[in-house]
Amino acid sequence: MNLLQELEKAQLRTDLPPFKAGDTVRVYSRIKEGEKERVQYFEGIVIGFHRNAVSTTFKVRKESYGVGVEKTYPLHSPLLEKIVVKKRGDVRRAKLFFLREVSGKKARIREKKDWIGKKGIAVPVEGTPELPASPAPETAEPKE
């Protein structure tokens, strides 16, 4: 690992839950208004990541009063208070930009029920990774 990567690694946030495109998340971000600081949340579907070490960003989309709203957040920004995963989406692509063109029934995303994270660690919705009580059953692995 070279010095540049080391420098970047020191800045990465490890306290955020794992999530990916298709998931419904609530992003809590700190906002400064004059002197005061408050926390605002934005809830929507993650429609894609732009992965590049510390510059990684992700896009969250929601429909607000019939108008599509998208926000791009830097994943490792210190302004992100926390991220809560509301739903795991069952999607087959990394970028869900097609959601911009569809609405109503077409804009639904199937929910992934028993989602198994990396190394067989079950990641419950709204929480941090937790080791399964019993060894992760093979059958729980969703077959695609």
Add this chain to the structure above:
Amino acid sequence: MKSGIIGKKLGMTQVFDTDGKAIPVTVIEAGPCIVVQRKTVQNDGYDAVQLGYGPKKAHRAGKPMIGHFRKAGKGAFGVLREVKVNTDSPLDAGAEVHVDIFKEGDVVDVTGDSKGRGFTGVIKRWNFKGGRATHGSMFHRAPGSIGASAWPSRVIKNMKMAGHYGDERVTTLNLKVVKVQPEKNLLLVRGAVPGARNSFVFVRHAVKKGN
């Protein structure tokens, strides 16, 4: 005290400031440099130090250079640069210069050799507009007229034409130092600096601003 240091450009990344804003930075591995020669008013007519950076095998250096390096007694170096200093500067031959000559918030100038682009047309080299691509246009990326005919019957000097572009000495002025990490010899400056990754750059306190 105004001074400078030689380093290696490692590449660009971003850091977050105290307000949470992402700042684009160039990471430079700066120093440590060795003072190879101290120039003085009495000897040389001006005060300066010659800095060496990047160890070099002694048998790769020519004999005259070996003699020159021996005066400092700290080995041979691949890159040498000169920095002007004050008459009362404590730096003498053999002294080390570290990145801690800079601190956060300083304004610096960074000099390097820009990326070589080879033989380049006028659009890339001089930002000419070029012509239309379609609709029967027969004028695409050519330079167009380069002058009149019978008079002056020559092309005037410094006409902007195609040719070699890049790989020349470029100085970027007034870059802000975002962070200094003396333990790793790292210097983070805001924005881009000339040159490719792993190329040598020279960093000095800004000559036109601050400090």
